Amino acid sequence: MWGGRFAAGPSAIMREINASIPFDKALWREDIAASKAHVAMLGAQGIVSAEDAAAITRGLDQVAAEYAATGVPEDWALEDIHMTTEARLAELIGPVAGRLHTARSRNDQVATDFRLWVRRALDEADAGLAALQRALVTRAGEHAASIMPGFTHLQTAQPVTLGHHLMAYYEMFARDRSRIADARARMNVSPLGSAALAGTGFAIDRHATAAALGFDAPTRNSLDAVSDRDFALDYLMMAAQCALHLSRLAEELVLWSSQPFGFARMPDSLSTGSSIMPQKKNPDAAELVRGHAGRIVGALTALMVTMKGLPLAYSKDMQDDKPPVFEAAGLLALSVAAMTGMIAEATFDTARMRQAAELGYATATDLADWLVREAGVPFREAHHITGAAVRLAESRALALDALPLDDLRAIDARIDQRVFAALSVDASVAARTSYGGTAPAEVEARIAEARAALGMDL
Secondary structure (H helix, E strand, O other), rough: OOOOOOOOOHHHHHHHOOHHHHHHHHHHHHHHHHHHHHHHHHHOOOOOOHHHHHHHHHHHHHHHHHHHOOOOOOHHHOOOHHHHHHHHHHHHHHHHHHHHOOOOOHHHHHHHHHHHHHHHHHHHHHHHHHHHHHHHHHHHHHHHOOEEEEOOOEEEEEEEEEEHHHHHHHHHHHHHHHHHHHHHHHHHHEEEOOOOOOOOOOOOOHHHHHHHOOOOOOOHHHEEEEEHOHHHHHHHHHHEEEEEEHHHHHHHHHHHOOOOOOOOOOHHHOOOOOOOOOOEEEEEHHHHHHHHHHHHHHHHHHHHHHHOOOOOOOOHHHHHHHHHHHHHHHHHHHHHHHHHHHHHHHHHHHHHHHHHHHOOOOOOHHHHHHHHHOOOHHHHHHHHHHHOOOHHHHHHHOOOOHHHHHHHHHOOOOOOHHHHOOOOOHHHHHHOOOOOOOOHHHHHHHHHHHHHOOOOOO
């Protein structure tokens, strides 16, 4: 490849550090598709003859069939997927294969291929997250009224429903899907035809190749087109944020399935045992989802640091753009699939959850609210009164609603019999009727909206 410029070939070290075929062979489908779009345009524009364009297209189809059947060969002397494909094409159809590279460079070629790959990865991530959302919505519908403790600082705060809790994660993943949509819309322009950095003097039709590859338009600046990796960073930023959400849910499943909590049991198919302790059932899938988040965030950091100081246009540093994206995409897909299985197949001990809510003084805020609403007590004073009631209940190992009225009145005479209607966990949950609150009716309304958004009732 370099014979016209260099008197000697590359050293073994240079071949090894320079070759990207071990990882960029993953782009072979995109490379074939972009090459077919390019040669079709060259033929339509009369830059290559119709006969040559047809021969190149047939040859590319044969190369694709070989790759699909036996994989992409790794010849480090050919460096990358682009030269590997061109070399095989030349073996199949002869010197006419050399016309394929007319009016393009590997710079715009790889930018196009990688962009196509990331676009497909975004679509696959969106489909995976939609399946996870459907699992969450389904389980939330089963537990719209199942009471559990809500936590702040991992301390019992107020009663909520399990359905409400699960729908919180539905909202997180909805935001992740919105990031996917934003990233996809922003990246859907074609670099093909930008050539090395300055465009080309051939009379190419960039709008035709953009349309053929499903892009909305060609890029507007050739320098930016070949050096832009924002689309890859957008993908990684989405993946990192989504991984954080997955990790939070995984952490809750790890906690809930531990014996001190006992809120949930993970499916056997996504758990493991111990080599020495026969009683163990470890939530390893959840723990690995939690662990993968660190690797995905690391992939984002790696590419950001790679790109941070590069002058325009292309630099060889950018060859290292693909491994972190490929790794993150694989980890994200696996994590989403594992979490979907865990949510769909977990069993929840709603009696244990309710008991935890009842024992944790989760209705203390309801006592304070009752004093404000029914007795006209300023909230700060009501907060102090409620704190005294909780202290008394703790000293007697009683729930708040199990305290005798006389004892409550000894704390504050404005408390009367009506207060007990507000102190049960059922009453507490039912009272939270503000939009987006945990009242079962509100949870069911949000579930209905989610089902409609996901097309679950069609």
